[in-house]
Amino acid sequence: MPAVIRIEGLTKRFGDVIALDAVSLDVAENEFLALLGPSGCGKTTLLRAIAGLETPDAGQILIDAVNQNGRAPYQRPVNMMFQSYALFPHMTVADNVAFGLRQDGLKGAALTDRVREALARVEMEALGTRKPQQLSGGQKQRVALARCLAKRPRALLLDEPLAALDKHLRERTQLELMTLREKLGIAFIVVTHDQDEAMGMATRVAVMDRGRILQTGAPRDLYDRPLNRAVAGFFGHMNIWDGAVTGTDSVACAAGTVRVADPLPREGAMVAVAVRPEQITLRGPENDVGSNQITGVIAEVVYGGTVSTYFVRHGEHRLRVVRQNGAGAAFRRGDTVTASWPAAAVRVLAP
Amino acid sequence: MSAARFRKTLLAVPWVWAALLFFLPLAIVVKISLAETAVGVPPYTALIDHGALRATLANYRDVFADSFYAGAYVSSVKIAGLATILAVLAGYPMAYAIARAPERRRGLLLLLVTLPFWTSLLIRIYAWIGLLRPGGVINAVLESVGLIDTPLQMINTTAAVCFGMVYAYLPFMVLPLYARLERLDPALVEAAGDLGATPWRAFLSVTLPLSLPGVMAGALLVFIPCVGEFVIPDLLGGPDTVMIGKVLWSEFFSSRDWPLSAALTVVMMAVLVIPVLAVQRTLGEEP
Known part of the structure; x- marks a missing residue:
């Protein structure tokens, strides 16, 4: 499986704190990768660096073999779902989804078709005229997802996608994300601090601590064969x-x-x-x-x-x-x- | 005292305040505006004389009949409006920069914005006279470097009045705008960028519309006092700068026509109520 995203020696410092310490990682075209680690381990920084929201101090990120260094977020073929969802409060659900497509110059029927398609994918087509503040937490999450997917990204980046949902909704959404990824056939990279979430959703997990990747592997492998104490302790x-x-x-x-x-x-x-x-x-x-x-x-x-x-x-x-x-x-x-x-x-x- | 009663008492405070310091004085002004001038102290007739109501709308008729007053209102609204627009243009980048500055530095920057308030407005406007007058600092510098031969006429112009207003009321624009921008979730702008918007497009389609309530609040805080402003047009303005604040002053103090100036005040308030209500309506629609 070819790598859609290749990360090579990525380093990022915030003052004295090393958020990413020469991280290298390949993400295959068709995988559900979870970045798992305690808060402050660098997982969110890594995700934001892929999106272009953080500028690395060293190393590089390649998407489809194209070096992304120096490319702004709006120039990158990946989309990110923010932990707060970051829905635009002054726009309707449909306008939120259309926002990214309008930036690509889409207009008229082509635009409305793509918006409808994206909203249908998350079963939200009936609520296109609502404003975000009229939606429940789960509905907001779906709109945020649709807004990213409408852009047909090469990879979807999800920052703690289930953190704001209650327990029942979390399990259901987890299954939906897995199904959705299989249907779309694109890479999902999800950041989470919850080992059960990572184990349940991901096809591969990268365990991070203090800016380094400690071990990567299928959930089962990590659980059965941890390489060191941190992975063993963090994973169950x-x-x-x-x-x-x-x-x-x-x-x-x-x-x-x-x-x-x-x-x-x-x-x-x-x-x-x-x-x-x-x-x-x-x-x-x-x-x-x-x-x-x-x-x-x-x-x-x-x-x-x-x-x-x-x-x-x-x-x-x-x-x-x-x-x-x-x-x-x-x-x-x-x-x-x-x-x-x-x-x-x-x-x-x-x- | 029970919690509910305490709450009610607390909520009554602003109402008592408004009643004593706004509605009561306003009622007195309205009362005076319905009287006639009289020689004496106070220099107007009583509203109720020997049990009979003696109210006249003659002052209002004068206000509307004399095009001089209408011109003064229009010119006040124009100058205040221009000053407000300039204050938005100058204040927005300032508020934006402060809201984006590192958190530990914001306090200092806000302090700098409010620093001019530590000196009286009158003194500060006098200082501008010193800077702008023909033999003043700015003309002297321009002449010494050879940019001009004869002093520029900057003082006693409408432009100087406008400039003085922007200078004096800029903090009232910056502070509410800053409060609004600072509360804006940075993830919204990041999301716009992530979805393909250039920084400028992200600003126009996300930051600007979401900060409009702050712009409106700031614009009101600048526009309203500017319309009735007296000190700045009096000190920096010229003979052709006619503003209602100056007209009021001369009717009150020079002509000693209290009822007419009271009527002028009531009409000015009516003029100002319109933009306030318009802004309140747009703010009310906010999420």
Whole structure:
């Protein structure tokens, strides 16, 4: 798949703060890419730089192999949906959508056709004469989307598109965005701080922190194989222990001896081992001290409908375990349990 | 005191203020405008004399019959209108620049805009006399660099009056306009650019229309006092600068014709009410 957007060594400073630190990234023609990270990680700056709203200090952005350095936002074949939607309050819905097309010199029937088409795409054609302040949050979001799509951009940039919506609407809109992107066949780049949102929508996720991309990959890959602590911690929860390599497949840490299926560095090296909470099974207490298991007391149970989260106290650590409700024996707070996990579930992270 | 009563009391304050300092004086002015001149103190007849109402519209007839007064109104509105337009042209870039300046510097810039108010208007207009008169600073500089041979007649012209008004009332234009521009979401202009508008097009189709209420508010604050302005036309104006403020002054103090000047005032207020209502209507339509 050819790259529609290619970012090479992009750097941006705001005073002493490095918002983007030599970021390189390719965006394929047909992907739904999520830029995921905590606030201030540089994800919004990266999106705005692609749109031309921030001027990078170094590096370049190519769209369809054309260098965009020095090109103003109005000269770039991408469109951005702003977090606040930025609908023009003095124009009707139809005029908002027509705005971008008028800049391209479209007039008359050609213009109205394109406006109608864009509004129909988001099921808003009935509300063309309304003013933005007469719309609900979800309707505003649709108009903002239609306004971008009417321009038929090469890529759509979405800044926290679901942040202003309530929970139900968020799930529905998420599905709609996915369907829409498949229909249009253009790249969507979405900025979000919400890992569930990123995992649910995107075909690929780039995890960012402090102006750098830590890891990119399909949501499943990032979840199953995080490369470092930041990705592991940001993308769901993990139980992480620091330890030292004691053999070709074993690490000694606070959880005892942990056997690992993944390749390990040489003996004596410091590493961190990590296990997802749902990969751990609980059973009644056992006395034999094997590898990949610990025995402790349940300190807390958080009921969550389909699953419950158990916190098992073991020395100074609190092991997080997620269990399907109704599967096997129920454990209560204060019960002593043995928690175990297979070697294949253990991930090795940089210390 | 309950919260509701406290609220009501608080809301009554502006009404009491307006009643005491606007409506009551206005009623007195209207009353005087319906009287006749008389020799004495006060120099007009009482409205109710021995139980009989003695009101006359003769003063209003005089105001409308004498084309001199009509000319004074028209010329006042013209000069004030021109000053208002110039104040918009000068004030808009200032307000825009301040609204776009870094946040920590805006306070200082706004302070600079209001700085002239720290000196009395009269003193500042006198200073302009010193700058504009034939032997004044500007003429002296122009002569010394050889740009002119004879002094330019700048003082005592209608242009000087207009200039003085722009100078004196510019802050009233800048401040409401700044307040409006500062509240404008920068994402709106960015969105216009993102959708293909050049910066100039984005300004014309987004920033300007959304800042019009600020322009209107500022224009009113400049136009209304300028129409009735007395000090500036008196000090900077010439013999052919006829403005209603000056006419009022001379009818009141020189001719001691209080009823006629009261009638002139009432008519002037009526003239001013029209633009105020027009602007209020456009502001009322705002989102």
